[in-house]
Amino acid sequence: MDGGRRGAEGQQGQRPVAASPLRRQTVTAMVADHIAGKIIGGEYPGGHQIRQEAIAAELGVSRIPVREALLQLEADGLVVIRTHRGAVVSELSAEDAVDLFEARLQLEPFLVGKAIERVSDGGIAEVETSMRAYERAIARGDDPKELSRLNWAFHTALLEPAGRPRSMAVVQTLFNSADRYLRLQIEPAKAQAKALREHRELFEAFRRRDAAETARLLTRHIADAAGEIVAQLRHEAAG
Amino acid sequence: MDGGRRGAEGQQGQRPVAASPLRRQTVTAMVADHIAGKIIGGEYPGGHQIRQEAIAAELGVSRIPVREALLQLEADGLVVIRTHRGAVVSELSAEDAVDLFEARLQLEPFLVGKAIERVSDGGIAEVETSMRAYERAIARGDDPKELSRLNWAFHTALLEPAGRPRSMAVVQTLFNSADRYLRLQIEPAKAQAKALREHRELFEAFRRRDAAETARLLTRHIADAAGEIVAQLRHEAAG
DNA sequence: TATTGTAAGATTGGATCCAATTCAGTTTGG
DNA sequence: CCAAACTGAATTGGATCCAATCTTACAATA
Numbered sequence: 001m002d003g004g005r006r007g008a009e010g011q012q013g014q015r016p017v018a019a020s021p022l023r024r025q026t027v028t029a030m031v032a033d034h035i036a037g038k039i040i041g042g043e044y045p046g047g048h049q050i051r052q053e054a055i056a057a058e059l060g061v062s063r064i065p066v067r068e069a070l071l072q073l074e075a076d077g078l079v080v081i082r083t084h085r086g087a088v089v090s091e092l093s094a095e096d097a098v099d100l101f102e103a104r105l106q107l108e109p110f111l112v113g114k115a116i117e118r119v120s121d122g123g124i125a126e127v128e129t130s131m132r133a134y135e136r137a138i139a140r141g142d143d144p145k146e147l148s149r150l151n152w153a154f155h156t157a158l159l160e161p162a163g164r165p166r167s168m169a170v171v172q173t174l175f176n177s178a179d180r181y182l183r184l185q186i187e188p189a190k191a192q193a194k195a196l197r198e199h200r201e202l203f204e205a206f207r208r209r210d211a212a213e214t215a216r217l218l219t220r221h222i223a224d225a226a227g228e229i230v231a232q233l234r235h236e237a238a239g
Numbered sequence: 240m241d242g243g244r245r246g247a248e249g250q251q252g253q254r255p256v257a258a259s260p261l262r263r264q265t266v267t268a269m270v271a272d273h274i275a276g277k278i279i280g281g282e283y284p285g286g287h288q289i290r291q292e293a294i295a296a297e298l299g300v301s302r303i304p305v306r307e308a309l310l311q312l313e314a315d316g317l318v319v320i321r322t323h324r325g326a327v328v329s330e331l332s333a334e335d336a337v338d339l340f341e342a343r344l345q346l347e348p349f350l351v352g353k354a355i356e357r358v359s360d361g362g363i364a365e366v367e368t369s370m371r372a373y374e375r376a377i378a379r380g381d382d383p384k385e386l387s388r389l390n391w392a393f394h395t396a397l398l399e400p401a402g403r404p405r406s407m408a409v410v411q412t413l414f415n416s417a418d419r420y421l422r423l424q425i426e427p428a429k430a431q432a433k434a435l436r437e438h439r440e441l442f443e444a445f446r447r448r449d450a451a452e453t454a455r456l457l458t459r460h461i462a463d464a465a466g467e468i469v470a471q472l473r474h475e476a477a478g
Numbered sequence: 479t480a481t482t483g484t485a486a487g488a489t490t491g492g493a494t495c496c497a498a499t500t501c502a503g504t505t506t507g508g
Numbered sequence: 509c510c511a512a513a514c515t516g517a518a519t520t521g522g523a524t525c526c527a528a529t530c531t532t533a534c535a536a537t538a
Contacts, residue, residue: 102403170409300492
């Protein structure tokens with residue numbers, strides 16, 4: 001969800017402790033997180049015009065960090081900037097969704113295979129941890145934004161052991177660009193139960209270090225989500 | 240090579256013609272192109288510190304557009320920015336090269352397959368055009384930067400008909416990040432002859448709309464380049 | 479009426495100036 | 509003699525102000 005924004009050096013310990021434990025955060029990074037949150041949370045829908053002055057006033061900063069934040073968000077695929085016309089929350093056509101998901105389908109199964117080749121027991125434990133966190137969040141009925149974050153954390157845990165940071169960054173961007181549309185699909189209880197079951201199957205195969213099976217499950221997992229999102233987008237476009 | 244920088248609305252007709260044909264270019268875009276050129280051309284080697292003030296003075300602009308240009312270049316993978324520490328031309332380890340090229344190996348053969356499904360006769364003609372432009376440039380002995388640009392134009396022509404702009408953007412970024420290291424490999428006459436032969440084979444298979452063969456050739460083409468670059472990087476790291 | 483031209487307001491792009499952080503060299507205390 | 513603390517310049521991050529561009533509404537003309 002974060003996209004690797006720099007500036008935050010760790011958790012943000014809210015309280016003003018003495019000898020403040022490194023809560024250094026550049027204003028640009030704060031603004032970027034703020035806007036990204038609104039977009040991912042659906043508060044700024046696709047097509048929404050983002051006015052620099054409005055954001056600046058809202059956060060009590062100047063327009064400079066807002067502009068630089070928008071540039072980063074454009075790199076993450078969340079907004080589109082046109083010269084002298086400002087930033088608009090990027091919209092996703094059905095074709096774009098197919099585009100993004102098929103790219104993920106090429107990359108993620110491959111990466112998970114590499115991950116299984118190299119993963120340590122600790123890495124497997126981390127996958128289990130993030131899976132359980134996701135399950136707990138569903139049980140608690142957490143909001144979609146949090147669910148999305150944890151869903152992505154699970155995917156990250158699966159792929160991270162591959163040791164391919166550049167590919168991971170690409171996959172992250174692809175995910176970010178479609179993320180908020182997945183939110184609609186992940187809400188219904190039925191879809192949640194399905195995602196949960198698929199995550200468990202994935203983890204089981206991963207734990208057994210069964211590369212072929214894991215790749216197959218991951219492919220199906222992504223393709224399923226893609227199918228539903230594309231159907232939804234086509235439906236919206238028609239209606 | 241461009242990465243889709245905005246601001247240029249067409250060719251830049253140098254002369255100050257009456258009714259100037261839309262030579263509008265934002266300063267940020269100019270600066271970004273300038274720095275990108277230096278990096279790709281090898282003038283700024285990996286690890287080189289980029290000082291905002293120096294660039295600003297050199298181009299006679301303020302530091303604001305320089306900073307924003309650097310943000311765009313970071314998205315293109317050409318520089319790395321660390322808070323309060325400025326931008327450094329990104330370096331490529333052998334592991335990074337493997338990372339980048341294997342990602343391309345997942346995406347490009349897939350995309351060329353899609354391209355063949357959908358390509359028109361005009362699209363095939365464009366591939367031939369860009370291939371011939373590359374051949375002429377080699378015959379003329381053009382500089383490595385120009386060769387790199389034309390090599391990429393050929394790849395673009397092969398993949399563009401797939402109609403997958405998001406995937407294309409990803410591939411472009413992956414290419415940009417390794418591009419300038421390929422320069423070293425592309426210079427020797429022997430390597431040039433090989434690249435040229437492979438391009439011809441690719442075009443032939445593409446023209447026949449032989450998806451399987453084209454994908455196979457493209458895979459080998461990319462893998463070959465990857466192998467040489469990785470070997471070179473390992474050599475440098477050792478020596 | 480449809481189209482073109484024009485002017486005012488809104489909005490973004492860029493320059494200049496100030497603040498915060500980093501870094502290199504030096505000093506100080508052990 | 510070395511490590512830690514300090515001091516200054518160098519450098520980046522951010523605020524304020526000005527310029528360039530776009531948008532919208534309205535008027536003029538065919």
